[in-house]
């Protein structure tokens with residue numbers, strides 16, 4: 001028996017009837033783009049977050065770009081984020097014309113280190129993108145207080161945090177805006193690409209809506225510059241079905257993570273949940289020496305694992321032009337050498353968790 005890291009078909013089995021009906025309803029509706037299914041999903045997702053405005057777009061990357069553009073970020077601006085995130089966090093910043101600035105992370109939580117943030121803020125800082133990595137949550141309430149009155153916007157990267165809460169409130173509802181990804185592996189995953197911008201402010205959401213569709217307010221008239229980044233009706237209908245199950249799936253992730261917590265030897269270090277956070281448990285991440293060798297041997301034992309992420313972005317050739325030397329973010333650099341993501345998804349069985357734990361214990 002092999003333990004896989006992800007397979008969307010395991011989840012599909014349980015919701016196949018609902019999905020097939022939703023797809024059929026879209027095909028029968030006569031509208032494939034920006035119709036009733038997208039509007040319904042946007043309403044449902046905003047309500048699930050506790051109110052506000054949701055704008056469906058075609059990826060998490062575009063959700064970040066559009067949120068930053070709507071907030072006025074552009075060439076000459078600096079945007080602070082972390083180097084231990086998925087590359088799209090940083091490519092999104094670049095796509096606005098702004099310059100990414102890397103702040104190191106907290107060694108326990110792997111999240112943006114708010115204590116180090118002030119030394120990265122300059123007169124050109126226009127936005128901060130805190131990343132709720134692995135389903136853990138940055139204290140964005142504290143961050144908002146730090147930057148209040150300085151003309152600095154905060155866009156939460158929620159690609160990995162659907163269902164996470166900070167002091168009882170959903171991740172994504174603290175900043176000026178938030179960006180969600182519905183890439184298939186995410187806690188809420190489409191059957192293809194998808195994303196969503198969220199804002200509590202209606203006027204900001206209107207700007208996001210314009211940018212996703214050529215800058216149009218009315219047909220064939222651009223009020224501003226825009227692009228094409230529409231969520232399609234099929235994905236929206238699929239996401240509406242899956243949203244109904246999301247809380248249950250996140251709960252199951254938490255139960256499985258707790259099983260890892262209880263069964264893993266205390267000598268195996270893990271990334272910690274931040275204070276006041278109910279994590280979404282997108283990934284369960286341990287920290288191990290000789291990670292690559294261990295990962296290979298786990299693979300030989302039939303356990304698939306992941307590494308999120310093996311290279312801090314400031315050390316990638318594609319971002320060498322930013323001129324960040326080795327040692328710019330020592331905590332993120334060390335995490336990149338040690339982190340290992342164990343299998344974690346709602347359809348994983350208790351027995352499979354135990355099998356992963358046994359395999360890991362036999363090697364460390």
Ligand SMILES: Cc1ncc(COP(=O)(O)O)c(C=O)c1O
Nearest residue numbers: 059060061086088089159181183
């Ligand atoms: C932290 C983070 N930000 C942004 C993204 C980009 O999302 P997408 O792949 O939907 O463009 C991802 C997904 O890979 C992510 O994990």
